[in-house]
Amino acid sequence: MNDSISSDLIRGHIDTIILRVLMNSDNYGYEIIKAISLISNGLYELKEPSLYTSLKRLEKGNLIQSYWGDESQGGRRKYYKITKRGKEIYSKSVADWKVARDLISQLIERGHD
Amino acid sequence: MSELKSYVDNLFSRYQKAKNIDELKAEILSNLEAKKSDLIASGLDEKTAIQRAENSITSIDNLVDGNMNIYINQYRLESLQQSLLYLVISWIITIPFTLFRNFLPVNLLLFCSIIAVGIVYFRKGTNKTKSYIEKQQYVNIKHYIHLNRIVWFIWGVFVTVCVMIVTGLYFGSSIWFSRPIRIDGPYSFALMAIRYFTPFVTVIIPLIIKSLPELILKYEVGERNEE
Numbered sequence: 001m002n003d004s005i006s007s008d009l010i011r012g013h014i015d016t017i018i019l020r021v022l023m024n025s026d027n028y029g030y031e032i033i034k035a036i037s038l039i040s041n042g043l044y045e046l047k048e049p050s051l052y053t054s055l056k057r058l059e060k061g062n063l064i065q066s067y068w069g070d071e072s073q074g075g076r077r078k079y080y081k082i083t084k085r086g087k088e089i090y091s092k093s094v095a096d097w098k099v100a101r102d103l104i105s106q107l108i109e110r111g112h113d
Numbered sequence: 114m115s116e117l118k119s120y121v122d123n124l125f126s127r128y129q130k131a132k133n134i135d136e137l138k139a140e141i142l143s144n145l146e147a148k149k150s151d152l153i154a155s156g157l158d159e160k161t162a163i164q165r166a167e168n169s170i171t172s173i174d175n176l177v178d179g180n181m182n183i184y185i186n187q188y189r190l191e192s193l194q195q196s197l198l199y200l201v202i203s204w205i206i207t208i209p210f211t212l213f214r215n216f217l218p219v220n221l222l223l224f225c226s227i228i229a230v231g232i233v234y235f236r237k238g239t240n241k242t243k244s245y246i247e248k249q250q251y252v253n254i255k256h257y258i259h260l261n262r263i264v265w266f267i268w269g270v271f272v273t274v275c276v277m278i279v280t281g282l283y284f285g286s287s288i289w290f291s292r293p294i295r296i297d298g299p300y301s302f303a304l305m306a307i308r309y310f311t312p313f314v315t316v317i318i319p320l321i322i323k324s325l326p327e328l329i330l331k332y333e334v335g336e337r338n339e340e
Contacts, residue, residue: 029147030144078140
């Protein structure tokens, strides 16, 4: 787990990463962190403060909605569900990312020209 | 279970009970519980698991709705400056009050306030140490917006009552004392005008409070502390 390298580059995409996890299914905070860790094969671990900040921002922007689960033990969990708008924004972010990825590669890797 | 709960309670100790606070608290606690169980399931002992869970979130100030991280001392300095400005203006406006003995204290009170606020302002303004100027603190802008509404309401009621009392004294005089009040000449007219005007001087209080949310926005610390 090498946070120092990745976190700066990943920071701007945390919202999209969370949307991606919620595209699969509704989920709650800690499971979202786990899912992200799993998808990255343990290379990236989202920190709790960033998770909450991001969830708050996404909910404010109406990209996700929250509801309370009905667990009987261990306290009630707050689940998040992606909205229609969230799905649209997600697709757009993915498209944007592909363009940016190619462009940045072109700009910083030698041997493209 | 109870250990994480008291840890989370402690994180929120600065905050009063409110729906959004309780929900955030419940959400964080349930996630920490999940993390703890998960870590234990992966082979950690309970003590280490709790420790790891606690370390994962050490402050919730930036998650509370309306909370903003500001340069607290710069903010305080400018709000003092604003207050000073309002006080000076109202002091100048009330200088004619010195002609009327009964209203002289209004002018004097404003003058004393200017001196008092001025001293505090000067003290704070001359502290140029980096740590002092760059000190950050969370304040909740929603509280100030709420306070602003309440203060304007109270002020409105206060001014209305004052105006009604003065009007009652002057124009209801024939009812209370069975003779109309006499305004004989510019002096008594000015006195009446001042009686009406004085309560409005207090408008500087809501005006000062009104400026606080704007100043909070102005002194917000730019980057959000995200990892």
